[in-house]
Amino acid sequence: MKNINNILEKNSDEMELVHSFQDACSNKEFYKFITTLPIEEKVLIKYTSSLEDAFIEHKNCKNCKGIGCCKNSVTGYCYTPEKEKNIIKFSYVACKWKEKDLKENAYKENLELFDMPKEIKEASLKEVYTDDKSRVPIIRYFKEFIDKYNKKEEPKGLYLTGSFGSGKTYLVAALLNEMARKKVCCALVYYPEFLRSLKSSFQTDYNERFNFIKTSPILLLDDIGAENESNWSRDEVLGPILQYRMQNHLPTFFTSNLTLEELETALSITSSGVDKVKARRIIERIKQLTIPMELIGKNRRS
Numbered sequence: 584m585k586n587i588n589n590i591l592e593k594n595s596d597e598m599e600l601v602h603s604f605q606d607a608c609s610n611k612e613f614y615k616f617i618t619t620l621p622i623e624e625k626v627l628i629k630y631t632s633s634l635e636d637a638f639i640e641h642k643n644c645k646n647c648k649g650i651g652c653c654k655n656s657v658t659g660y661c662y663t664p665e666k667e668k669n670i671i672k673f674s675y676v677a678c679k680w681k682e683k684d685l686k687e688n689a690y691k692e693n694l695e696l697f698d699m700p701k702e703i704k705e706a707s708l709k710e711v712y713t714d715d716k717s718r719v720p721i722i723r724y725f726k727e728f729i730d731k732y733n734k735k736e737e738p739k740g741l742y743l744t745g746s747f748g749s750g751k752t753y754l755v756a757a758l759l760n761e762m763a764r765k766k767v768c769c770a771l772v773y774y775p776e777f778l779r780s781l782k783s784s785f786q787t788d789y790n791e792r793f794n795f796i797k798t799s800p801i802l803l804l805d806d807i808g809a810e811n812e813s814n815w816s817r818d819e820v821l822g823p824i825l826q827y828r829m830q831n832h833l834p835t836f837f838t839s840n841l842t843l844e845e846l847e848t849a850l851s852i853t854s855s856g857v858d859k860v861k862a863r864r865i866i867e868r869i870k871q872l873t874i875p876m877e878l879i880g881k882n883r884r885s
């Protein structure tokens with residue numbers, strides 16, 4: 584008796600599946616959608632509800648104008664059935680908008696930020712203000728830089744000085760983003776904060792962080808001179824980083840509110856006293872690594 588009941592129950596479950604499949608197929612569009620799958624009806628029947636979900640998502644995609652209008656359960660992805668042997672597997676496949684987005688943002692993988700705002704990855708040479716004459720020689724230098732880098736001519740970076748908010752960081756970041764599009768790895772480091780975090784990483788990943796910055800194919804040390812100087816930061820951090828980069832011809836950029844002369848003074852005075860020789864040595868290295876330029880402009884910070 585128990586066996587008969589089981590068989591009856593099983594049959595009624597199967598009948599229910601058949602009915603809901605037939606119901607769904609009364610929608611001609613759904614029927615057309617599932618017939619694109621090269622699989623027998625008796626298999627399809629088992630997946631009616633998931634196939635309906637996938638059908639709705641594919642329909643959403645057909646009329647979609649962009650990722651901002653996505654109606655699907657996972658934004659930018661479409662729930663998609665695929666035949667695998669004699670079963671159906673469902674997965675979320677990136678839509679054409681998501682694919683485009685992923686492609687356009689792939690360069691960001693080549694950018695390593697250290698305490699920099701992540702919006703800096705959006706800075707673009709195309710967006711650089713041209714209303715300001717002091718940008719012209721810098722942009723010209725950037726073009727030269729790209730050209731020389733492509734020809735493996737080991738171009739120098741910039742020591743870009745200028746007033747607060749004039750757009751120094753934005754400009755250099757725009758160039759480095761462009762280099763990242765050319766598949767060159769770049770590190771953008773907010774130097775004062777990097778020093779603080781490096782100091783607190785003695786017990787952990789100090790060497791890893793230090794070496795990463797030291798050896799990065801292109802490096803920006805942003806806002807140098809705004810840190811609290813110590814013998815350690817000048818002689819054990821900055822000095823060796825610059826020395827290595829000089830020896831290996833690795834392009835290095837600096838932005839600063841200080842001129843090189845002012846930076847030299849700032850570097851000479853530490854909490855342990857005054858050391859003009861060591862400060863001079865750092866400045867000499869910066870001079871070897873860069874071309875000095877100035878960005879004069881109004882404060883663009885809102």
Ligand code: ADP
Pocket residue numbers: 710711712745746747748749750751752753754838883884885
């Ligand atoms: P600085 O480093 O000289 O202090 P920033 O590069 O931080 O100045 O620029 C100040 C502000 O102006 C930032 O919010 C930055 O995003 C914006 N900015 C500067 N240049 C541009 C530009 N070309 N296009 C859009 N925003 C810019």
Ligand code: MG
Pocket residue numbers: 751752753805806838
């Ligand atoms: Mg800045």
